[in-house]
Amino acid sequence: MRRLVAPAVNGVLLIISILTVLPLVWMLAVSLMSPGEASRFPPPLWPSRATLANYRELFTQAGLGRYFLNSVLLTAGVTLSSLLFNVAAGYAFAKLRFAGRDRIFKLLLGALVIPSQVAMIPLFLLLRNLGLVNTYGGIIVPALASIFGIFVVRQYALTIPDDMLEAARIDGASEFRIFRSIVVPVLRPIAITLAVFTSLAAWNDFMWPLIVLNDMDLYTLPVALASLSREHVQDNELMMAGAVLTTFPVLLVFLALQRYYIRGLTLGSVKE
Amino acid sequence: MKGAGAAWCFVAPALVIIGLFFIVPVVAALALSLTDFDIYALADRGNLRLVGLRNYVQLLQTPLFWKALGNTLYFVVVGVPLSIGVSFGTALLLHSRVTRFQAAFRTALFAPVVTTLVAVAVIWRYLLHPHYGLLNYGLSRLGLPPVDWLGDPSWAMPAIILLAVWKNFGYNMVIFLVGLQSIPEPLYEAARIDGASAWQQFLHITLPTLVPIVTMVNILTIAGYFQLFAEPYVMTQGGPLQSTVSVLYFMYEEGFKWWNLGSASAVAFLLFVLIFGVTAVQLRVSRWQGVA
């Protein structure tokens, strides 16, 4: 009986893993099929003759290159700019003293409970008055700072030894100098973690870009894909190619930077 | 620059952003929900009326609102235990001493979490096709009749639950895994030496460590599941027969399709109150149990 445990456990894990990954693999397979090939019973698992025609059509007819670029630019914009805001604030909440620091932080934590959709409608009206609707700014500006980001950075920053900072202050360094030379290098791992989180969330964001971006030229990949899928209900192979283009970049980023992502997940959840 | 002044320089930008683009809109949403702001008011401010709690009263009398609430509760009540159960189970499997290639399995099981929901919904819409979908094909191989997943009002929500569980279980699985890994091995050694069985080890070592994690995961997952929106939007447009209209989908249609912004803001607030209430109850219960 003992000897069966290992193959049983591994076997079950293998089956579950295959079932989990199957939709993604199938997405890739169908994207390489010729139009109409997938609408058969029984459904085919592999293209009879792999073709890149769907991808070609996406880039030439549907203009997916533009949407890809938008997604890249917006994700980079949001990630880089928010990194600055969140790291600075997170460090300050952890290590700098100012009036009402803890009370403000508690309030921010409380605000985490509020679903972001509550703010959506007035935010839209506000952005319209600022002239930011239908622009990159409408996506980037509200995302410049996030409570979750500040929280995560603060958690990590709490571990910076106070004496290191005190010593620098005694030496006469300004807070900015300390931040730049001491704190930022120490916070690098959490910054990378936050960057991974933020970029994944920004790339995958759907509801807000759907509302704010009206001009087709500005659509990000998820919005463009949703729009295409409603219009091209019949063209499954084409849709799968679009899905591949939308998911593979994030999958690759994740595979490369797994370590940081996992660390970030557990930071607030598990007490080390 | 030193002292508190410098500190403010660090936090002010972030606080301004959060204040202006989150807190203010939330407060404004409350105000908006007390008016009948709609497309007429958008054109001419004179068409705006302050209606107090009338939006809320009317919502509570709208059958579709209750249906949306029921659908969302169905999703939460069935989806959350299922998702957490699968996460927990797979975490246990991954953590087992006999597991090989843990990293590879973990990556495979986690992959759906990072994928774009819209893309995944497109894939699943096709997997669930009554004639040409892989799922029904699999059912037919098992000798079961095909199911019209997205066309049958009774099966559409289960289909969405299936999608949600598939997409999210990896997230909590990793959290559980790290929790399991944080239990020092010597504890188990000592228990084994004392003659404890595997089940007893689980009950007295593993479980107590994990309960606070499970509670927290539970709270976060429930709060997240209440915010169901993208799956109905891409896969079913709320149908068939509005069986997949969630509260947020309802809000989206009220607000961005019909432009009854006053009513939509009221929906958003009711959702917030609901999530807040459920979370508060959970926290109270867990504190009472001496856990959190």
Next chain:
Amino acid sequence: MGREGEVVAALMPEFERLNPGIRVKVQQLPWTAAHEKLLTAFAGDVTPDICQLGNTWVPELVALDALEPLDRYAASSPIVDAADYFAGIWDTNRIGGRLYGVPWYVDTRLVFYRRDLLSDAGFSAPPRSWPQWTQMLAAIERRSPPDRHAILLPLNEVEPLLALALQQDEPLLRDDGRWGNFRSAGFHRALAFYLEMFQRGWAPVVADAAISNVWNEFGRGRFVFYVSGPWTIGELQRRLPADQQQSWTTAPLPGPDGPGASIAGGSSLVLFRASRHQAAAWRLVEFLSQPTVQRQFHALTGDLPPRRASWQDPQLAADAHARAFREQLERAKPAPQVPEWERIAAEMRLVAERAVRTGLSVDEAARELDARTDRILEKRRWILTRRDGG
């Protein structure tokens, strides 16, 4: 939107060649999202210069004061000649005595049918009235294999029910669009006729999600009748094999006791008030309204031109399938022109779907629809009362 969006881009180089200095950027929207996108654009102050607008949406955007009145443009235009357009269609663009849109193409719904399968069931001509239609549907259902239905009425479309309802004498809304009028005997009749098709099993209970490809299924003989619009001509001609092209054709929509009315649909070209390029946008309207360009457009999309001059095109005049549409257009009736119409139509669809799937009675459904409509129109009543009283 839709196919028109794809095709109009092909016509732009010619326009730009004739009007150097004007560049056109075409933005396409899927029909399912177009309405909400347009309103979002309005709410966000980012409307386009010129837009294709389903004519049922014109009253809504006029109520929002979003559209530019076109009377002075049309009056001085040599190309846009009001008298040449089908009257019912032209009128859908006149709100409160002013012109807000120029019809671009017309759209109505009528019957597509497989005449080979119909004659197999013993009928050599399409139905002209409801009793005849009922007779044919029953006969077809009796003689058909289990995977064939007599008629396809997708539950995600409101147009078939709407067309049947418009055939009645009673209007759908009463008192200048202040209240619903679904309690009328006429609507009861239309709804009963519609529901009967599902109750008798003549129509399958499906929305479009289950139908992978309507036109191919029509070609495979999965259903004999299909209520649809002009674009289906183009799709069937493109997607079905050449030897099948003789097996299908069109016929006007049967009415309660003879050929009946249908929806006066279609799209108009409108200019937005906020636009800063109105003169250039009007040039584009004129370009697209020229009979030669309209014929080109028809050839590419199958959409039907809204003016008689364009119908004189020999190819269009000879088109057997289009002939039924020409006949139907003379009997086209518009939907009620209230801004809330889009929402009311959505409720019509939902209540009808509920009645089909859960077996509501005609009375219950009509009462429910009236209740919902009255609620939707509450703000309109308030605004009209204020306008008249205060």
